[in-house]
Amino acid sequence: MSLLIDNVWKEYGDQIVLERLNMEIPTGEFCAVVGPSGCGKTTFLRMLLGMEKPTRGAMLLDGKPLPDEPGPDRGIVFQRYSVYPHLTVLDNVMLPLEFERSRFFGRFFGAERRRAIGDARSCIASVGLEHAMDKYPSELSGGMQQRLAIAQTLVRRPKILLLDEPFGALDPGTKSQMHDLLLKLWQEEGMTVFMITHDLHEGFKLATRVLSFDKTRRDPQAPGAYGATVIYDLPLDDKAERKPIVEKWKRRTLETQAGMVH
Numbered sequence: 137m138s139l140l141i142d143n144v145w146k147e148y149g150d151q152i153v154l155e156r157l158n159m160e161i162p163t164g165e166f167c168a169v170v171g172p173s174g175c176g177k178t179t180f181l182r183m184l185l186g187m188e189k190p191t192r193g194a195m196l197l198d199g200k201p202l203p204d205e206p207g208p209d210r211g212i213v214f215q216r217y218s219v220y221p222h223l224t225v226l227d228n229v230m231l232p233l234e235f236e237r238s239r240f241f242g243r244f245f246g247a248e249r250r251r252a253i254g255d256a257r258s259c260i261a262s263v264g265l266e267h268a269m270d271k272y273p274s275e276l277s278g279g280m281q282q283r284l285a286i287a288q289t290l291v292r293r294p295k296i297l298l299l300d301e302p303f304g305a306l307d308p309g310t311k312s313q314m315h316d317l318l319l320k321l322w323q324e325e326g327m328t329v330f331m332i333t334h335d336l337h338e339g340f341k342l343a344t345r346v347l348s349f350d351k352t353r354r355d356p357q358a359p360g361a362y363g364a365t366v367i368y369d370l371p372l373d374d375k376a377e378r379k380p381i382v383e384k385w386k387r388r389t390l391e392t393q394a395g396m397v398h
């Protein structure tokens with residue numbers, strides 16, 4: 137399953153946010169999405185999720201247009217834990233399954249309910265929260281809450297996992313544990329991942345490909361006249377061999393973000 141982004145543009149009124157996005161992403165690619173604040177990274181993720189439609193161009197999953205509403209094949213995790221404070225860990229992870237089911241068939245009963253509970257429990261165990269099934273979010277640390285948010289998204293077994301600065305609020309130790317967890321889940325599930333990060337080192341550590349967004353042209357009189365595009369598309373799948381190249385691009389990306397190169 138591959139994702140084809142074909143000349144995608146996104147405009148809000150007369151503001152062009154993104155322009156000329158062209159890329160092909162094979163299944164299982166782990167893309168880090170980097171770029172200056174406000175350049176349209178979240179907008180890109182929202183289009184992949186189906187919360188926003190491109191103004192122009194096409195996004196094709198295996199040759200078919202991406203559905204223009206969120207579905208179980210795509211899941212998102214935000215920086216701030218989007219968990220429900222009044223529900224236990226288990227109920228937080230059951231909820232997406234119940235929503236999905238009730239859209240079409242009403243509530244779970246009997247064997248189906250038991251199967252859903254089993255799926256939720258194994259997903260909670262996969263993020264290391266098996267001892268906290270009956271706890272409420274207020275009883276969990278920040279890292280545990282973010283694990284819960286990830287479980288809530290993974291329980292529907294998305295093919296595309298979208299992460300909007302998921303670890304930005306965590307301390308370095310917890311962040312590093314979350315990196316290990318994410319890599320484990322990514323390897324086990326074979327998902328295509330897009331992760332926005334402001335931490336370039338995190339992006340280069342985790343990703344197989346770095347997509348660096350920025351504007352290539354600017355009009356000081358009309359800030360919305362031009363949008364951002366992918367200025368560097370860096371494959372990192374063979375890190376040892378590509379190390380010198382990666383280092384060069386990493387330096388260039390850092391310089392661009394610091395406003396030293398345009």
Ligand SMILES: Nc1ncnc2c1ncn2[C@@H]1O[C@H](COP(=O)(O)OP(=O)(O)OP(=O)(O)O)[C@@H](O)[C@H]1O
Binds near residue numbers: 180
């Ligand atoms: N629904 C909307 N209506 C109008 N403008 C919007 C909307 N959503 C985003 N924008 C504009 O699009 C631009 C890109 O926003 P976006 O949140 O995608 O940037 P970002 O790169 O994710 O920023 P940050 O790194 O600060 O989170 C901003 O100028 C924002 O004001």
